[in-house]
Amino acid sequence: MFNIFLDDAAALVVVLPLLISAIIAFIPSKIWPWIISLVTLVLHLVLSLHLLKEISISGLIIYEFGNWEPPWGISFKIDGVNIGLQLLFSIFVLISTFYSRKIFLSEIDSRDSGKAYSLWLLAIGSLNGIILTNDIFNLFVFLEISALASISLIALGAGQNRKALLAAFNYLIIGAIGATFYVIGVGFAYAMTGTLNMNDLVIQLAQYSDGQLAIFAGMSFMLVGLMVKAAIFPVHIWLPPAYSYAPSAVSTLLAALATKTILYFFVRLLYEVFIIYPSYLSLFLDFVLYPLSLLAIFIGTLIAIYQDDIKKLLAFSSIAQIGYITLAFSLKDHSGITSGFIHIFNHAFIKGGLFMAVGYFAILLKDRVTLASLKGFGYKYPITSFALLICGLSLIGLPLTNGFISKLYLFQALYTNQMYFSIALVAVSSALAVAYFWKIVEQMWFSEIKFKSEKEDAYIYLPIWIITVSIIVFGIYSSPIIEFSNLSADYLISGYQN
Amino acid sequence: MVGGLFIIITSQNYLKKVVGLAIFQTAVFVFFVSLAKVLDGTAPILTKMENAYSNPLPHVLILTAIVVGVATSALGLALVLQIYRNYETIEEKEIQSLELKSDK
Numbered sequence: 001m002f003n004i005f006l007d008d009a010a011a012l013v014v015v016l017p018l019l020i021s022a023i024i025a026f027i028p029s030k031i032w033p034w035i036i037s038l039v040t041l042v043l044h045l046v047l048s049l050h051l052l053k054e055i056s057i058s059g060l061i062i063y064e065f066g067n068w069e070p071p072w073g074i075s076f077k078i079d080g081v082n083i084g085l086q087l088l089f090s091i092f093v094l095i096s097t098f099y100s101r102k103i104f105l106s107e108i109d110s111r112d113s114g115k116a117y118s119l120w121l122l123a124i125g126s127l128n129g130i131i132l133t134n135d136i137f138n139l140f141v142f143l144e145i146s147a148l149a150s151i152s153l154i155a156l157g158a159g160q161n162r163k164a165l166l167a168a169f170n171y172l173i174i175g176a177i178g179a180t181f182y183v184i185g186v187g188f189a190y191a192m193t194g195t196l197n198m199n200d201l202v203i204q205l206a207q208y209s210d211g212q213l214a215i216f217a218g219m220s221f222m223l224v225g226l227m228v229k230a231a232i233f234p235v236h237i238w239l240p241p242a243y244s245y246a247p248s249a250v251s252t253l254l255a256a257l258a259t260k261t262i263l264y265f266f267v268r269l270l271y272e273v274f275i276i277y278p279s280y281l282s283l284f285l286d287f288v289l290y291p292l293s294l295l296a297i298f299i300g301t302l303i304a305i306y307q308d309d310i311k312k313l314l315a316f317s318s319i320a321q322i323g324y325i326t327l328a329f330s331l332k333d334h335s336g337i338t339s340g341f342i343h344i345f346n347h348a349f350i351k352g353g354l355f356m357a358v359g360y361f362a363i364l365l366k367d368r369v370t371l372a373s374l375k376g377f378g379y380k381y382p383i384t385s386f387a388l389l390i391c392g393l394s395l396i397g398l399p400l401t402n403g404f405i406s407k408l409y410l411f412q413a414l415y416t417n418q419m420y421f422s423i424a425l426v427a428v429s430s431a432l433a434v435a436y437f438w439k440i441v442e443q444m445w446f447s448e449i450k451f452k453s454e455k456e457d458a459y460i461y462l463p464i465w466i467i468t469v470s471i472i473v474f475g476i477y478s479s480p481i482i483e484f485s486n487l488s489a490d491y492l493i494s495g496y497q498n
Numbered sequence: 499m500v501g502g503l504f505i506i507i508t509s510q511n512y513l514k515k516v517v518g519l520a521i522f523q524t525a526v527f528v529f530f531v532s533l534a535k536v537l538d539g540t541a542p543i544l545t546k547m548e549n550a551y552s553n554p555l556p557h558v559l560i561l562t563a564i565v566v567g568v569a570t571s572a573l574g575l576a577l578v579l580q581i582y583r584n585y586e587t588i589e590e591k592e593i594q595s596l597e598l599k600s601d602k
Binding site: 137140141144145148151152155158162163165166168169172173176177180183184187190191194196 | 503506512515516519522523526529530533553555556559562563566569570573574577578580581584585593597
């Protein structure tokens with residue numbers, strides 16, 4: 001009987017969270033929504049592992065909804081590019097859901113627990129849809145579901161600080177403009193080719209070999225729309241307030257996964273579809289994405305140094321980290337794409353761990369976490385603080401942590417492309433990252449006041465330490481992440497050569 | 499399209515921004531539907547006569563997009579309501595000055 005489920009695993013990883021989300025909204029209990037979500041996500045992980053097994057045998061799964069053949073029906077595609085991301089996604093949502101319970105209990109009204117987990121699963125299901133979908137219009141629908149669910153989750157932070165409402169509203173307006181731009185692009189593409197399926201789109205676009213203005217306009221609209229959603233530098237303004245005023249569990253989920261899934265799709269669109277116009281692609285990468293990434297890295301890091309509020313600091317550092325990822329993707333070769341994917345994986349762990357630790361401090365303080373309020377925390381809450389330290393060192397890129405692997409591969413990729421200026425800039429901004437992280441360490445361990453250690457909640461520090469240990473493990477034994485990233489790059493580049 | 503975008507950018511009132519967004523989205527929907535028109539086309543219904551018919555797919559897509567648009571507007575309006583309950587104003591400038599005061 002279980003086999004019936006496994007046959008439809010590709011659809012179920014998306015459909016299951018969405019279905020359960022509709023049910024648990026009506027459960028008034030405080031604890032059951034959490035338990036049901038956990039069980040759902042364990043099943044989700046099982047399905048993802050099953051997909052991994054299938055992929056290792058066949059290399060490609062195309063799931064057709066309602067058995068409509070691809071150019072007409074909606075299809076999901078799973079191949080080497082997204083299987084690694086799917087697995088990371090499954091593991092990470094399970095950990096963060098485990099972590100979220102105590103945080104939600106203290107940050108939102110416990111009667112709303114069912115509704116909060118309903119939105120939580122809605123966001124998870126739709127973000128997973130972005131990873132798997134092979135249809136450009138279907139992507140828009142998933143983008144909007146995930147945006148609306150995360151906006152509502154962010155607005156739940158209003159119980160703590162009413163600025164959360166403004167953050168959510170700004171995200172709504174800017175996000176909706178981005179999504180609408182994307183739809184305009186889809187409209188142009190559809191008008192020229194009559195197809196929405198990504199594989200078919202490549203074939204149909206090939207007939208306009210020298211390109212047409214309408215197609216370029218459509219492509220530009222789509223890319224700009226996705227850039228807004230992925231918070232690539234000049235259009236990132238919605239991100240810092242949204243991440244910093246959301247309930248801590250929500251910031252963890254969003255910072256680790258939401259922008260990553262959209263970045264993944266962005267890259268896939270670039271290297272799978274738009275690659276048939278090499279001149280347009282290199283124009284976009286060299287003159288738009290590359291300089292913007294450098295600006296993002298530099299300015300994001302600089303602003304982060306001057307932040308007093310720790311969650312805001314982390315949010316601005318996210319802007320810089322997204323810059324590292326897009327810088328790697330703008331390199332147009334195998335090493336660049338590989339290092340971009342490596343950083344997607346590693347940064348999900350690092351930022352997830354950091355937001356989790358800071359979120360725990362926030363509920364301990366019952367206030368916003370500022371630099372001054374962290375005085376002596378290294379002694380007061382040693383277990384969580386030590387995890388924060390390791391995640392932070394990894395963010396800077398110290399050896400033995402996975403952040404080092406990211407930086408190493410990024411430097412290699414830049415070196416093979418002879419981009420010495422960006423090497424220097426990346427090195428400088430890594431050094432600047434030490435500056436903002438050192439401020440935190442200084443407050444936590446080197447202030448005058450000494451505290452006795454207090455008891456910490458195992459439900460919260462357990463998931464934080466799972467993340468922290470995996471940061472160290474992947475820093476030393478990094479081959480799984482590198483292999484998955486290599487696989488992704490292989491698949492994207494092989495499409496490039498066809 | 500541009501009118502809606504203009505309203506979103508220039509207006510100081512949050513309610514007007516939501517309305518601007520709705521206008522912007524509706525304009526895009528109309529653009530989609532206009533793509534579908536085939537000259538002398540009729541409704542895509544199977545009849546004995548062979549007629550040219552308009553492409554039904556964009557209409558279907560827009561049906562989905564309208565639902566998304568409604569959800570966006572509804573959430574936006576709900577947020578505006580909550581902002582009003584918390585700040586007792588929905589003018590951007592007044593809220594900013596309120597926030598500046600509370601930060602000090």
